[in-house]
Amino acid sequence: MNTETDDKTLKTDSPAWPMVGGVLAAIGASLCCAGPFVLLMLGISGSWISTLAAFDPLRPYFIALVVGLFLWAGWKVYRPLDLCSADGVCSVPDNRRRSKVVFWLTSLIAAILVSSPYWLVWLMA
Template sequence: MTKNNSSLPLAGGIAAAIGAGLCCAGPLVLLLLGVSGSWIGNLTLLEPYRPIFILLVVALFSFAGWKVYRPLENCEAGTACATPQVRKRRQIIFWGTAFIALILVTSNYWIMWFA
């Protein structure tokens, strides 16, 4: 029996998106939680690594998309990817998490309107 790691690329993509958006969304979350101070504007520790996180997001979501949308002929009979209901559910989860990752990755461009 093979181990099924179908959610690993999605989880990794979300984790990388959180890392990419942490420099901008992190201070906003702290402000929303009631934490204040002038030091919040200096939370840019992960900013130099932002391009690496974005590259990881794209790579992991590309791999997850390939796994979710691969042809039925490549799926073994009786596996989860061959079941239409499971396949459709995974596609919905894929697009939901991709949307969340897009929001996190692009947060430094639109977050300034809310802070």
């Protein structure tokens, strides 16, 4: 194997990709409700903001994607050490601890975004 290309390849056992995907899907799930609120709070207005409500029918699919990606990331973060390769990301204790912290922080962000239609109503009342 060529060591030059091995250094440039992405680690497949890293939980980063499902976590990033989960947060992006959570942003998609909150576009219908939190998107207009955030834009208005930033002073951005216009009639086009109402078009973000078109994402509302897609919300359950985004939520399912968020849950699926975070379940996958959680499995990657908390899997047993014997399933990790010797040179893998999950075999180093500092990387495992950092991955757990990042996993729970991104899970919290995703939960806030996904639940935004419910708590934004109370915030705006």
